[in-house]
Amino acid sequence: MIFVTVGTTMPFDELLREIDQLAGQGKLGEPLICQTGQSKYQLANGEQFIGRPSIADLIDQATLVISHGGATVIQLLIARKPFVAFPNPRGAGDHQTSFLREVARVSDISWSSNVSDLAQLIGERRNKGPATIPADFPRAGNIIRQFVAGQ
């Protein structure tokens, strides 16, 4: 199953339209489930739902995830799940593009600002398998523990 998630705060109809077209052309080869949030697009070739408390089970079941450029990207990296990401240009200050660009400096993720690259990136990610990310920044947990202990 291919799972698409576009978050809950902004519509991302163009990404849904693109994946729906690929599904309609028989280019996915597996079922499609989409979390659509505020998007208006109605899928013709897959299941859709607006949102729910946790999508972890769907991520777990999917062979490939297609995601907006939100924190889900980190969830997918930690879960070692193959994924393709597209920044939603409606994000304030286009922060999803900055985020994916920065993640791409430290990880070999597959991403593009152009949803018409979707078919190519799906093929690329299926060949490469999951991407990884190093975790070598100072830990927020340590800072909080020391801060509270120092009262």
Place this chain on the structure above:
Amino acid sequence: MTKNSKPIALIILSGGGFTFETQCLLREIESGFRFVYLATRFGGEPGEPGIPPGVRYEVPSFSSMTQRSYLRSIDAFIKTFMTTRRVIRTEAIDVIIAIGCSHAVPMLLAGRSTRCRSVYIESITRVDKLSNTGRMIYHLRLSSRFLVQWPKLQERYPASELGSIL
């Protein structure tokens, strides 16, 4: 915090990516704290995987999954502020911890007005610019500690500290 007991942290579970980031942090700190939660309807339930048990107080979302409105945001702001003030007192909160979400502003405002210590962590999706929530908290100095998760952002906001949830 009483002697020999764990400090009590007030955590916000607002849903989506923010709850995921909060779960990453909880995994790091859960052995050293007890938790009290503010949670939106679909923000997450204490005791479910990735969220340690704790008392839960419900607060409204700033937006629904299908729309945003100013009235809804104002309602959520006021109710979150009032709930936080009450919970700080009744649950003897030692520290407020919020990651990224809009609820952080009224929570930290309530924390400041009651002299409760607090930590704000900017979302990992913010690489070179703070979110509106982050900007407000940074410039109004609403939190005791202000963490960002990317070096580029820390360089731009020198009063912040680098601290990642990963």
